[in-house]
Structure formats: C-alpha cells, structure tokens
Amino acid sequence: MTVYTNPLIVQRADPYIYKHTDGYYYFTASVPAYNLIEIRRAKTLEGLAHAAPRTIWRKHESGPMSQLIWAPEIHYIDGKWFIYFAAAETTALDKNGMFQHRMFCIECDNADPMRSEDDWFEHGQVKTGMDSFSLDATCFEANNKLYYVWAQKDPDIKGNSNLYIAEMENPWTLKTKPVMLSKPEFDWETIGFWVNEGPAVIHRNGRFFLTYSASATDEHYAMGMLSIPDDQDLLDASNWTKSKKPVFQSDMATHQYGPGHNSFTVGEDGKTDILVYHCRDYTEIKGDPLYDPNRHTKVQPFTWNEDGTPNFGKPVPYNYD
Structure with a gap:
C-alpha cells in the first residue's frame, strides 16, 4: 500500500481532493487568511504538495461574500465545474454568538x-x-439525481449546526425542502461546541456512507458517520443509521489531534480508497483555534470491514518535518 508524505500540504484546512477524468487530482481547501479560493492540480497525490496554486476567486470588498471564505469544494457536474463555499459579510458574531456564514456557488x-x-x-x-448560519456544502449523485448535503443552524435546536440533505434542481438551486439527518447528541459530538459539520459522501458495497465532523476544532474534533442502503429513499431520515461512536479521532500516542473535515478520493491505481482530512500535531493553541493556521492536509489509504463498512484506522503519524 502506498505511503504518502504527511502532512501532504501544510496550513490547508478543510481539504477537498477530486480526481477528474483527465487524470489530474484537483485540490482546494481553506487558506489561512480566509480571503480567496485557490486550486492546484497534479497527476499524483504526492504531486499536489509541489503544485503551484492558482487563485480563481477572491473575496468581495463588502457584502455577503466579503469575509471568512471557508471550506471550498470543487465538483464536476454535467460537463461544468462548480465550487461550493461559505462566506460571511462580517467577522462579528450574531446574537447567538455564532458566525454569520451562508453558502455560495460559483x-x-x-x-x-x-x-x-x-x-x-x-x-x-x-x-x-432557512436564513441562518450554514456552511460545508457538498453534493453527490444517486439514481440520476443530484443531492446537496450541508451543515446549518436551526434556532430551535441546541448547538451550532446540524446536517441536512435535499435534492437539487440544478447545482445551485434546491428542489426539495431540507431534511435533517443528524444533530449533535452524543457526548463526543458536544465537547466545546455542539457541532455536526463537514459532511462527505462515499458510495460502496450497496450503501452510501456520510461522514461528518463534530465538537470543537481542537483535539476533541472527531469524525462520525451515517449510512443508508442505496435502494432506499435518501430523503427519509429514518432510513439512515448513525454510528454512536466516532469512526476517526485523535491519536494521543502519535500526537495527531483533531482529525476531521474530511473528503474522499481514490489512489493512483484507481482502486484504493483515500481519506483526506486535516489535523494538528499539538494541542496548545494560543487564542482562537479558528485562527491557528496549522491544520494540515493529510491523506491515507483505508480499507473496508467484512460487513461492508469503512475502516479508517488511526491518523497516520507525520513523516515529514
């Protein structure tokens, strides 16, 4: 099994890697200044570490897309490229003590x-x-339909964000009303903050698996998972099963803290499933963890259990200084 350099790309949080039909890997992520969206590409995952980033969009001087550009994802849908991201018009917190992000598409x-x-x-x-804090949108196709999954605050539910799904009319318009799939409820999801965010979807073994991240973005940040058989109605929340325990979390022994906000890609062989995520190698964060730039992009292969569920293992140790 291929051993990748880790961290693969330093100071890039919320990483997203997509392998296109042209043979290139396309990478985007939050930049530390939260002021623009960049893409880099390479023929190999390892090559992304040395690929020159190209800025393709910059934040506005004012207005809803002028502050805190978070978590871009690049998707290729019906022959066109789309990027989803979250942005705010101010860095100030609202009356609930939360940021004021909304979701956008280019x-x-x-x-x-x-x-x-x-x-x-x-x-x-x-x-x-719902006009409330929302972010971390992703999309996936199933049965010739396009689905949108994201995190959003419901003022009537305790916590920062829940996970929602809807069918899409087109890549920037929802066709159906949001259906809540998950909310922070377990002890490991509610440390520091009550959070479900950063959804990612992979389809294997007759099921869709939806991973997400929970708790504050420090060493308590961890990944959870929902799953559903692919022949069931994706918009019926009762068809989804939620794991009660995290499926990927900090490894104190190797100093890998707060792994999460993941995405999925495939190895150079076209077969090996790759987990993409960010992680820190220390716990003593000065000030707000949000403005600590050292959440680094990591990649590692993962396997599948006999019951068809993913086995992510543990965050691999850093092998590069």
Whole structure:
C-alpha cells in the first residue's frame, strides 16, 4: 500500500481532493487568511504538495461574500465545474454568538478550471429556506439525481449546526425542502461546541456512507458517520443509521489531534480508497483555534470491514518535518 508524505500540504484546512477524468487530482481547501479560493492540480497525490496554486476567486470588498471564505469544494457536474463555499459579510458574531456564514456557488464552463479567474462566475447564495448560519456544502449523485448535503443552524435546536440533505434542481438551486439527518447528541459530538459539520459522501458495497465532523476544532474534533442502503429513499431520515461512536479521532500516542473535515478520493491505481482530512500535531493553541493556521492536509489509504463498512484506522503519524 502506498505511503504518502504527511502532512501532504501544510496550513490547508478543510481539504477537498477530486480526481477528474483527465487524470489530474484537483485540490482546494481553506487558506489561512480566509480571503480567496485557490486550486492546484497534479497527476499524483504526492504531486499536489509541489503544485503551484492558482487563485480563481477572491473575496468581495463588502457584502455577503466579503469575509471568512471557508471550506471550498470543487465538483464536476454535467460537463461544468462548480465550487461550493461559505462566506460571511462580517467577522462579528450574531446574537447567538455564532458566525454569520451562508453558502455560495460559483461555476466555470471552461474545460480548464485553472485557466483564469475570469472563467468563473457567481450564482450567488444557495438558499435552503432557512436564513441562518450554514456552511460545508457538498453534493453527490444517486439514481440520476443530484443531492446537496450541508451543515446549518436551526434556532430551535441546541448547538451550532446540524446536517441536512435535499435534492437539487440544478447545482445551485434546491428542489426539495431540507431534511435533517443528524444533530449533535452524543457526548463526543458536544465537547466545546455542539457541532455536526463537514459532511462527505462515499458510495460502496450497496450503501452510501456520510461522514461528518463534530465538537470543537481542537483535539476533541472527531469524525462520525451515517449510512443508508442505496435502494432506499435518501430523503427519509429514518432510513439512515448513525454510528454512536466516532469512526476517526485523535491519536494521543502519535500526537495527531483533531482529525476531521474530511473528503474522499481514490489512489493512483484507481482502486484504493483515500481519506483526506486535516489535523494538528499539538494541542496548545494560543487564542482562537479558528485562527491557528496549522491544520494540515493529510491523506491515507483505508480499507473496508467484512460487513461492508469503512475502516479508517488511526491518523497516520507525520513523516515529514
């Protein structure tokens, strides 16, 4: 099994890697200044570490897309490129003590998404019918339908964010009302903050697996998982099964703290499943963990259990200084 350099890319949180049909891996993530969206690409995962990033979008001077650009994801849908991200119009907290992010979508219809900033145009906010803190959108296809999964605050539910799903009319418009799939409820999901966020979806062994991250973004940050047979209604929350324990968490022995906000890709062989996530190697964070830049992008292969569920193992130790 391939051993990758870890961390693969330093100071890149909320990493997303997509392997396209052109043979390239495309990478995007939150940059420490939270002020722009960049893409890099390479023929190998290892090559992403040395690939030059290209800025394809910059935050506005004012307005809803002017502050705290978080967690971009790049998707290729019906022959066009899309990036989902979250942004706010202020760094101030609202009356509930929360940031004021909403979700947005930009599109590129050029075959090369890295050619120019001018090739990207804005669709604006992806509206969910709830005007509240929302972020970390992803999408996936099932049965020729496009689904959107994201994290959002419900003022009537304790905590920062829950996980929701909806079918999409197109890549920037929801077709159905949001269905809540998960909320912070277990002890490990409610340390520091009550959080379910950063969803990622993988389809294997007749099931969809939806991983997510929970608790504060320090050493308590960990990954949970929901699953559903792929022949059942994805918009019926009762069809989903939620793991009661985390499926990926800090490893104190090797100083890997707060692994999470993951995505999935596939190895160079086209077969090996790869877990992509960010992680820190220390726990003493000065000030707000949000502004500590040292959440690094890591990648590692994972396997599957006999019952068809993923076995993520433990965060691999750093092997690069």
